[in-house]
Amino acid sequence: MPPNGTAHTDAVAGPATLPPHPAQAAPRGAGAAARGAARVAPSAGERAAPERADVSDFALSPLSPREREIVQMDATALAESIGARRFSAVEALEAFCHAATVAQDLTNCLTEVFFDEGLRRARELDRHLEETGQVVGPLHGVPVSIKDHILVKGHDTATGYIAWAGRTVAEKDALAVDILRRAGAVIYVKTANPQTLLALETNNNIYGRTLNPHNRSHLTPGGSSGGESALIAMHGSPLGVGTDIGGSIRAPAAYMGLYGLKGSVGRMPHGGLLGSHDGMDAIIGALGPLATSARDLALFCRTMLQDEPWLVEPPLLPLPWRQDLADGAGLPEKLAIAILWDDGVVAPHPPITAALARVRDALLAAGHDVLVWEPLAHRDAWELIVKLYLLDGGAEYRALTAPAVDPAVPQTAWILDQAPARGYSAAEAFALNRQREAFRAALAAHWNGTAARTRDGRAVDAVLAPAAATLARATTARAGGGTAPTGTSRTIRRSRFPPGRGSARRRGGLAGQEERRYEGAAPRNETEREVRAQWDPLAFDGAAVGLQLVGRRLGEERLLGVLGRVEGAIRAHDAASASA
Structure with missing residues (x-):
């Protein structure tokens, strides 16, 4: 896919871990080395890694050919192979543990490491399969990594706060983790998230900064599920659980060339998460997968819903998974796709615009209807979402990040600088909720209005958009800039998919044209000026x-069906271009 580029930052030599703050509690887990986690001897490539910015394949170097085959499988293929007894659950877990150890050394992506616990479960699963000839569930023997603020029984849930480190050992699993275990998944690590969770990079005062294995010198793997994205990109996990x-x-998946799904609120299990503002429901997150293939997104969702979790977690909607829709059933022969080229606040980096153009060309070549999505009040949406994030004026966040307790990292300081001077009253909070609902209704009407511009007079099937206005964020960039993911997460759901990687040194072709256009345009506002300066x-x-593909609320299956069509069009167009 198109070449890539990004902002320049100060270089760091390796996994940058901050020195402990004087007030720091001794956490239950403070990195793999501190806990004496199992690891493999470093290879020559691993020892040379500090001199290399791109270490994305270094985790493969210590592995045997058979282990390399395992860690390069997606979760679907791995589950099938274990079920067919081509690999054992123990063999699969050992391979991913080896890769995860290297990933931790090079990117600082892990918070809790419990390989021995995972190996005990893998042995149990192997015995079960040997004795019964049956798998326990759809994820039998598949290693699954878990974001730090999701409860895993017996392990810390520090969530990026010094005040919680070592004091938040979970007494039970989150509902999603319980479902994964019953489906046969092997839980073996937890992964880093940023202080407060309100950041698109991953940095806190317990573990330090998590780095992007594609470019450790300059880039972040995203946030707040950045530990997951770095680990999966380095072959240390086939499937991870994040929140959004x-x-x-979506941002961590985009930054690391992975697939991710931010589903509708009320669709996937959400109980058993630890974080600030627990009980606040003015704006609600969603739990979802990060993976290396689109079919693994469906595998995760199918697994989550097979046991009717709405009977345990009342806010969930009783909607069983429809795999036929995820496979494309019911879609029209020719899709209608709208493209968001620019959100009206910050123009995307040139490689992102070039990627959008490449997908547009592929869709048109396949006969699909393509039109422009006009941005709808993105700056207003951002201002509203910040208010909903900080209804108490940031009081809880400030208490947890007081200078004598856990100094605010730059991204925390940036978001708290936007907090109101005081918390909102009940009446003011009610007014904000009305604004939220008005925005959701306006967005639905905007979507419905696309029917007047499509060939067959129906609203678009999906919106294709940047996953963010920038490529992977620079490690010293401010937290803001780029509002493509609007504050409408309760209205629509989004799937992130990877057009690819490339070299920014190739300045010709479409990407080069976009770069010259980008560099020659005058910034429209101060935010865009700051982003362009990077x-x-x-x-x-x-x-x-x-890029991200956006669908309507509660249409996760249909969205994955559309994604399959879009990727089919891209493959066909690439093949035709290669043979021309």
Whole structure:
């Protein structure tokens, strides 16, 4: 796919871990090395890694050929192979543990490591399969990694706060983790998230900064599920569980060339998460998967809903998974896709615009209807979402990040600088909720209005958009800039998919044209000026380019069906271009 570029930042030599703050509690887990986690001897490639920015394949170097085959499978293929006894659950877990150890050394992506616990469960699963000839469920023997703020019984849930480190050992599993275990998944690590969770990069004062294995010198793997994205990108996990309100699955997936799904609120299990503002429902997140294939997104959702979790978690909607829809049943022969080229606030980095153009060309070549999605009040949406994030004026966040307790990292400071001077009254909170609902209704009407512009007079099937206005964020960039993922997470759901990686040093072709146009345009506002000032193609050389596909609320299956069609069009167009 198109070449990549990004912002220049100060270089760091390796997994940058902050020195402990004087007030820091001794956490139950403070990195793999501190806990004496099992690891493999470093290879020559691993020892050379500090001199390399791109270490994305270094985790493969210590592995045997058979282990390399295992860790490069998606979760669907791995589950099938274990069920067919081509690999054992123990063999699969050992391979991913080896890769995860290298990933931790090079990117600082893990918070809790419990390989021995995972190996005990893997042995149980192997015995069960040997004795009964049956798998226990659809994820039999598949290693699954879990974001730190999701409860895993017996393990810490520090959630990026020093005040919680070592004091939040879970007494039970989150509902999603319980479902995964019963489906045969092997839980073996927890992954880093940022302080407060309100950041599109991953940095806190317990574990330090998590790095992007495509470019450790300059880039973040995203946030708040950045530990997951770094681990999966380095072959340390085939499937991870993250959470998302304003991009916390989608941005990390986009930054690391992965697939991710931020589903509708009320669709996937959400009980058993630890975080600030527990009980606040003015704006609600969603739990979802990060994976290496689109079919793994469906596998995760199908597994989550097979046991009717709405009987345990009342807010969930009783909607069984429809795999036929995810496979494309019921879709029209020719789709109607709208493209958001620019949100009206910050123009996307040139490689993102080039990726959008490439997908547009593929869709048109396949005969699909393509039109422009006009942005709808993105700046207003951002201002509203910040108010909903900080109804108490940021009081709880400030108490947890007081200078003497856990100093605010830059991204925390940035978001809290936007908090009101005082918390909102009940009447003011009610007014904000009315604004939220008015925005949701306006967005629905805007979507319905596309019927007047499509060939067959029906509203578009999906919106294709940047996953963010920038490629992977620079490690010193401010937290803001880029409002493509609007504050409408309760109205629509989004799937992130990877057009690819490339070299920003190739400045010709469509990407080069977009770059010249981008560099020659005058910034429209101060936010865009700041983002453009960071633009340096060589600093983002080799970074992933990711887009997102947006569907209507409660249409996760249909959205994955549309994604399959879009990717089919891309493959066909690429093949035709290659043979021309």
